Amino acid sequence: DGGITQSPKYLFRKEGQNVTLSCEQNLNHDAMYWYRQDPGQGLRLIYYSQIVNDFQKGDIAEGYSVSREKKESFPLTVTSAQKNPTAFYLCASRGRVYEKLFFGSGTQLSVL
Amino acid sequence: QKEVEQDPGPLSVPEGAIVSLNCTYSNSAFQYFMWYRQYSRKGPELLMYTYSSGNKEDGRFTAQVDKSSKYISLFIRDSQPSDSATYLCATPNSGGSNYKLTFGKGTLLTVNP
Numbered sequence: 001d002g003g004i005t006q007s008p009k010y011l012f013r014k015e016g017q018n019v020t021l022s023c024e025q026n027l028n029h030d031a032m033y034w035y036r037q038d039p040g041q042g043l044r045l046i047y048y049s050q051i052v053n054d055f056q057k058g059d060i061a062e063g064y065s066v067s068r069e070k071k072e073s074f075p076l077t078v079t080s081a082q083k084n085p086t087a088f089y090l091c092a093s094r095g096r097v098y099e100k101l102f103f104g105s106g107t108q109l110s111v112l
Numbered sequence: 113q114k115e116v117e118q119d120p121g122p123l124s125v126p127e128g129a130i131v132s133l134n135c136t137y138s139n140s141a142f143q144y145f146m147w148y149r150q151y152s153r154k155g156p157e158l159l160m161y162t163y164s165s166g167n168k169e170d171g172r173f174t175a176q177v178d179k180s181s182k183y184i185s186l187f188i189r190d191s192q193p194s195d196s197a198t199y200l201c202a203t204p205n206s207g208g209s210n211y212k213l214t215f216g217k218g219t220l221l222t223v224n225p
Contacts, residue, residue, distance in 0.1 A: 004155075031211065040120055042200060042217035043156075050211070058212070090155055094211070099144055099204055101213055103155030 003027065006091050006104035012112050013078065013085055021076045021107045023091035031094040032074035033101065036060060036087045043090065049074055078109065086110050115139060118201055118216025127225050131188040135201035135216045138182065145177050147186045148200040150218065156200055160186060191223045 004025045013019045023032065031050045035043040045058030049068040063082025068074055074093075078085045088108050092101040118135045125131055133147075144163055148156035160175040162168045162184075168175045174187040184201055198218040205214045 033212065035215075040217060042118070043215040045212055045214075048212055056210070088153070092155075099211070099213075100146070100158050100161065103157070105155050106153065108153070 004091060004093055004102055004104035006089075006107050008107060009105070011107055011109045013109060014112050016080045018077055018079050019085075019109065021078070021089055021091075021109070023074045023076065023104060024072055025074075025093045025102075025104075026072060027093055027095065027102060028071070029093035029095045029102070030071070032068070033092040033094070034058075034064075034066065034074070034076045035090045035092065037090060037106075038087050046076065046089075115205055115214045116201060116203060116216045118219060120217045120219060122220040122222065124222045124224060125191055127191060127193060127223055129191050129223070131186075131191050131195070131221060131223075133186040133188075133199050133201075133219050133221070135184045136182055137184065137203055139205065140179070140182065142203045142205065144204055145175070145184045146202045146213070147173075147175055148202060148215075150198045150200060152197075159199070188221075193223050193225050196222045 007022045033048040034046040044060050046064050047066040049055035065077045090106050091104045094101050116137050147160040149159045150156040162175045165177050165179045172189045176185040198220050200218040201216040202213045
């Protein structure tokens, strides 16, 4: 089945630790996105990438980093500089023609 | 002023009620408007997609855009408990190579049997 796979479903971070969230898609989409969702805050854009080896900061990029070495993969690293990382993280992709974003099932990140 | 404003609710209605969900936007250049539905701890799914002004109907759902007042609405007729979810309005705020969606905060809807 075509779709977007996010892993792990739940992730715990210790103080001062970097953690990486995985996002893989087999839809052959060019563009990929990372959003953060906090209760009552809606979805806020962290980073996005329109093509391989290129990405742009979104509205809340501080404390996060990404890479786009392959079309299928867009991992997000939550660094120790992100002081409030507890949130639900959503990855999405978009094909070349349509405006619609397809979302993965999300990763819940919590701080120990 | 935020680009997309949405009342977060929560909204609780009895089964069979007509539900009205609303958003306002600030940029008159916006032309595409979307409604996503998100069940608890799941990824959002596209529910309705409209271009420019007017109404679009899909089964029990109607999306309405009023560009003169920068107001978008989603109506749900004969609401069902399975409609209980968070509803997010969204609009692309840039095109081409800089395309990205801006979302409202979402409205949590509960339909009680």
